[in-house]
Amino acid sequence: MSKIMYSLGILAFAIFIFLRISLKNEWVTTIDLVAAHLLKGNAFIIPFHYIGEQTFILMIAVLLLVWLWLRDRNYRGMMFTLLTIGGGNMINQFIKEWVHRARPDIPNQLASFSFPSNHAMMSVLFLFTLAYFMTEDKRKSASSIIVWLVAILLSLLIGLSRIAEGRHFASDVAAGWALGFTWFVIVWAWYVRRKKWQNT
Numbered sequence: 001m002s003k004i005m006y007s008l009g010i011l012a013f014a015i016f017i018f019l020r021i022s023l024k025n026e027w028v029t030t031i032d033l034v035a036a037h038l039l040k041g042n043a044f045i046i047p048f049h050y051i052g053e054q055t056f057i058l059m060i061a062v063l064l065l066v067w068l069w070l071r072d073r074n075y076r077g078m079m080f081t082l083l084t085i086g087g088g089n090m091i092n093q094f095i096k097e098w099v100h101r102a103r104p105d106i107p108n109q110l111a112s113f114s115f116p117s118n119h120a121m122m123s124v125l126f127l128f129t130l131a132y133f134m135t136e137d138k139r140k141s142a143s144s145i146i147v148w149l150v151a152i153l154l155s156l157l158i159g160l161s162r163i164a165e166g167r168h169f170a171s172d173v174a175a176g177w178a179l180g181f182t183w184f185v186i187v188w189a190w191y192v193r194r195k196k197w198q199n200t
Contacts, residue, residue: 002189002192005185005188005189006185006189008181008185009181009182009184009185009186009189012177012178012179012181012182012185013178013179013182015174015175015178016116016175016178016179016182019171019174019175019178020099020115020175022171023099023101023115023171028171031170031171032169032170032171034170035163035169035170036104036163036166036169036170039160039163039164040163040164040166041164042160042164045157045160045161045164046161046164046165047161048154048157048158048160048161049119049158049161049162049165049167051123051154051158052118052119052120052122052123052158052159052161052162053119054089054118054122057085057122057126060126060130061081061085061086061126064081064129064130064133065078065081065082067133068081068133076191076194076195077133077191079191080129080132080187080188080190080191081129081133083187083190084125084126084128084129084183084184084187085122085125085126085129087183087187088121088122088125088180088183088184089118089122091179091183092116092118092121092122092176092179093118095115095116095179096112096113096114096115096116096118097113099113099115100113101113101114101115101172102114103167103168103169104166104167104168104169106166109166109167110167114168114169114172115169115171115172115175116172116173116175116176116178116179117159117162117167117168117172117173117175117176118176119158119159119161119162119167119168119173119176120155120158120159120162120168120172120173120174120175120176120177120180121176121177121179121180121183122176122180123154123155123158123159123180124155124176124177124180124181124184125180125183125184127151127152127154127155128151128155128180128181128184129184130151131147131148131150131151132188134147135147135148155177155180156177159173159174159176159177160173
């Protein structure tokens with residue numbers, strides 16, 4: 001499992017870097033335009049952006065921290081949560097300011113920068129963190145598979161909702177997913193190793 005996670009994390013980071021250096025390429029613009037045309041105004045997908053709002057994520061993070069503390073005083077798990085969600089948000093804001101990519105040109109557009117999508121990145125981080133702790137003690141069970149499938153599906157829909165709203169380009173969203181998963185794997189690797197050291 002570890003080798004698969006590490007490999008996927010490296011692949012995700014490679015995708016992020018590739019998108020970053022390709023932002024001005026014609027093929028990226030074409031994909032962005034096609035995705036916008038296919039998804040713009042989609043009434044089913046748009047509402048999912050609410051699940052990716054910072055207020056909602058903060059509420060879930062606080063509840064998860066309280067649960068980890070009450071359940072078994074899992075301080076490393078609490079640090080895991082702070083690093084993925086809090087640290088991930090800081091990384092996203094730093095890269096947005098560094099890249100300085102303008103958002104799609106629509107009326108009443110948001111003033112912040114576009115790349116990578118915060119909703120897409122944070123949806124991966126908070127949903128995968130939640131899914132991990134919900135399934136930590138019951139790996140490979142049917143219920144854990146369902147939990148992870150729901151987390152993946154919701155993160156996809158949250159990201160797509162930003163394209164449907166015209167708030168982000170598809171490349172912003174793909175980069176957000178990729179960077180979010182990369183950071184999740186990094187923090188997960190730290191957590192798993194610390195857990196092994198404790199048990200040896």
